[in-house]
Amino acid sequence: MIRTIVTDPLAPSNLAFKKVAPPQAMPWEALVQVKAFSLNRGEIKDANDSKASSRPGWDFAGIVIEPAKSGTGPQKGARVVGLLPMGAWSEQVAAPVAMLAEIPEKLTFAEAATLPVAGLTALYALRKGGMLLGKRIFITGSTGGVGLFAHQLAAQSGAFVVGTASTEEKAELVREAGSDEVIIGYSAILSARQFGPYDLVIDSVGGNTLAALLPQLAPQGVCVALGFSSSNTATIDMMNLVTSGGKTLYSFFLGEEATRQAVADDLSLLARLVIEKRLIPRIEVEANWNDIATVARDLKERKFSGKAVLHID
Template identity: 85%
Template structure:
C-alpha cells in the first residue's frame, strides 16, 4: 500500500490522504518513487468538481525504482522529472516514459518539480510566435509560475517583453526576471498599447483582459490563450478582428500540445537551462506534503506568487 492525495469534499481544500494499492506499471511505464511535487492552480481548482477519491496531481520529481519493461526511458536509479494527467501526488507513480526525463545530479528535486506544467506551457506558448528575436511580446499573469518562466525564456530569445502585475511588489519580481516594461493593474491593460503592437500575446486571464488585448496584436500576430483566471467568457470585437485581418487567437491546452511534441526532450531542455542558471524557478513556498490543505488554499487565495513545492518523506 502507498499513500496518495485524493479528492475529499469534506476537507477545506477538497484534498485529503488515503492509502491505496501500489501502482502496477504497464510495459511502457516506469515506477517512480516521488520525492517532490508542485501545485498548479488548475489542478487545485479542478479538485472541487471531481468525484470523491479522484487522484489529482500533475507535476512530479523522483527516482526510478523500476524501469519500463520494454526497456525504454530512464533506467533504475535515475533521477527524473515528469508529469501525469492525474495522480502525481502519490508516494509512487507509474509514469509513461514519454513523459519522463532524467535530470542532472546538480538539479534538486525541488527545482525539477516546478518544470513540467508551468515550464512546458511557457515554452510551447512562446514557440507559437516562431523566431522571437526582436519581436514584441506581452504576457499576462507575469508573476505566476507560467508567467515567470515565459518572461525568462522570452528574454533569452531576444524579444522585447512587456509584463503585468497587480501590485508594485509583484512588478519588481517581474522586472527581476528581465521584463522590459511592466503594466500594473489589470484595469489599466489598455495602457499596454503604448508599448505595442505585439507579435505575440500570452494570456492567462481571459475575460475583459483578453478582449482588450486582441486589438493590440500586430499584423500576423498571435494571441495564445493559456487560461481564464478572471472569466471564462470574453466579449470580442469581431469587427476589429475581421477587418484588421491576419491576427490569430490560439486556444492552448497542454494535454493536446503533448500529443504533438516530446515532453521528455523538452523537460530535458528545461532541466539543463535551470542547471546552467539560465532559467530560475521562483519557488515561494516549500512544505511537507502533509500540509497540502493549507498550501492549496493559500494558492487559490493568491497569498503568494511563483511556485509551491511539496516534499514527500
C-alpha cells in the same frame, strides 16, 4: 500499500490522504518513487470542484525504482522529472517514459518539480510566436509560475517583453525575470498599447483582458489563450479582428499540446537551463505534503507568487 492524495468533499480544501495499492506499470511506463511535486492553480481548482473521489496531481520528481519493461527511458536509480494527467500526488507513480526525463544531480527535486506544467506551458506558448528575435511580446499573469518562466525564456530570445503586475512590489519580480516594461494594475491593460503592437500575446486571464488585448496584435500576430482566471467568457470585437486580417487566437491546452511535442526532450532542455542559471524557478513555498490543504488554499487565494513545492518524506 502506499499513501496518495484524493479528493474528498468532507476534508479541508477537498483533499485527503488514502492508502491504495501500489501502481502497476504498463510496458511503456516506469515506476517512480516520488520525492517532490509542485502545485498548479488549475489542478487545485479542479480538486476543489470535484464531487467524486479522484486522484489529482500533474507535476512530480523522484527516483526510478523499476524501469519500463520496453527497455526505453530512464533506468533504475535515475533521478527524474515527469508529467501525468492525474495522480502525481502519491508516494509512487507509473509514468510513461515519453513524459519522463532524467535530471542531473545538481538539480534538486524541488526545482525539477516546478518544470513540467509551468515550464512546458511557457515554452510551448512562446513557440507559437516562431522566431522571436526583435519581436514584441505581452504576457499576462506574469507573477505566476507560467508567467515567470515565460518572461525568462522570452528575454533570452531577444524579444521586447511587456508584463503585468498588481503592485509595484510584484512588478519588481517581473523585471527581475527579464521584462522590459511592466503594466501595473490589470484594470489599466489598455495602457499596454504604448508598447505595442504585439507579435505575440500570452494570456491566462481571459474575459475583458483578452478582449482588450486582441486589437493590440500586430499584423500576423498570435494571441495564445492559456486560461481564464478572471472570466470564462469574453466579448470580442469581431469587426476589428476580421477587418484587420491575419491575426490568430490560439486555444492552448497542455494535455493536447503534449501529444504533439517531445515532452521528455523539452523537460531535459528546461532542466539544463536551470543548471546553467538561465532559468530560475521561483519557489515561494516549500513544505511537507502533509500540509497540502493549507498550501493549496494559499495558492488558490494568491497569497504568494511563483511556485509551491511539497516534499514526500
